[in-house]
Amino acid sequence: MAANTTGNVAFLLTMLALEVWLILTIINYNxxxxxxxxxxxxASTAVENISEPNHRVTMDMNxxxxxxxxNKAAMVFQDIExxxxxYGDQVPITDPAINNATKINFEQLGTRKSTEWFRLQNTTAAIDVIWVDKGDTHDDPNVYEKSGKSLALQFxxxxxxxxPKDNNGSPKHRIPIKVACDGEVDILFSLNxxxxxxxxxxxxxxxxxxxxxxxxxxxVSNSLNTIFVQGYCTIFLPLTYFILWHS
Known part of the structure; x- marks a missing residue:
């Protein structure tokens, strides 16, 4: 009898501790x-050079x-490049003296959307398709324009x-972020x-x-799935153990 009482008390204390932990986790999440x-x-591209023998194109990409x-408050983005x-490899720059990525800072108001442009300068990609057409922007019918396509780029x-920022303009939270676009896209380019x-x-x-x-x-994660998993582990797993213990 004493063993059962001790086991019940230990179970209740464990449940109480886990419930407090779950409540603090939810508050932390909120x-x-x-x-x-x-x-x-x-995107937009401006070609610097096309090397057909090497199947490479050097271009500026925006x-x-x-x-x-x-969130409700404004969020600031710093040093975004x-x-x-x-094909899984980082697209190289042609001249190491040129910074191929321009870092930008911008602010995004709460619950708002905006379009931001990022520049990759003097980058070299593989050419997968190339063709020659009559230039639509030229009056001379003998002028032809070289165009092409680079496949499977990821950004x-x-x-x-x-x-957010406090009243003095100082950040309260500053974290590193990475934005990974796993979908592969094709880049079009035209000489001149x-x-x-x-x-x-x-x-x-x-x-x-x-x-x-x-x-x-x-x-904490900003996903509610984390809270659901924690709630399941906090409530149902100890309860299942308690039922099996007394069966």
Whole structure:
């Protein structure tokens, strides 16, 4: 009898501790901001050089993303740079003296969307398709324009997110973030012409955002699935053990 009483008390204390832990986790979650959302939309290219023997094109790329801040207060993005990958490898720069990615800072108001452009300068990608057409912008019928396509490019953004700013303008939370767009897209280019295009039919393409805000009691995920799993482990697993123990 004494053993059963001791077991019941231990079970109740364990349940109480787990319930308190779950409540603190939920409070922590509610005071932790959501991660921003990014979607890849379109791009423009300006060719610097086409090397047909090496099947390489050197170009400046401008890539646009739709940025959404799901929080009430404004969120600041600092030192955000874009990276491009092709067939799993990072797209190189032609001249190491040239910074191929321009870091930008911008602010996104709460519950608002905006379009932001990121520049990748002097990048070299493999040419998968190339063709020659009559230039639409030339009156001379003997002038032809060289165009092409680079396949299977992927884009990433890396930098920091700040949320929110206090009255003095200092950040309360500043975390590193990575925006990974795993979907492969094709890049179009034309010699002597700036080429603009959207990534249809997938545009806008949702990207995965990696980062972790610090709540009042440590870092938590901004996904409700985490809370559901924790609630299941807190309530149902000890209850199942208790039933099996007394059966």
């Amino acid at each position: 005071f932790t901001p959501y991660l921003p959302e990014f979607s890849l939309v379109s 890539v646009s993303f739709v940025v959404y801040n799901p 874009a990276l491009a990958f092709q 990433e953004l890396r930098g920091h997110a700040v949320y 012409t700036t080429r603009s295009f959207s990534f249809e039919p997938m545009a806008p393409q949702s990207c995965e955002v990696y980062g972790e805000w610090r709540g009042p009691w440590g870092g």
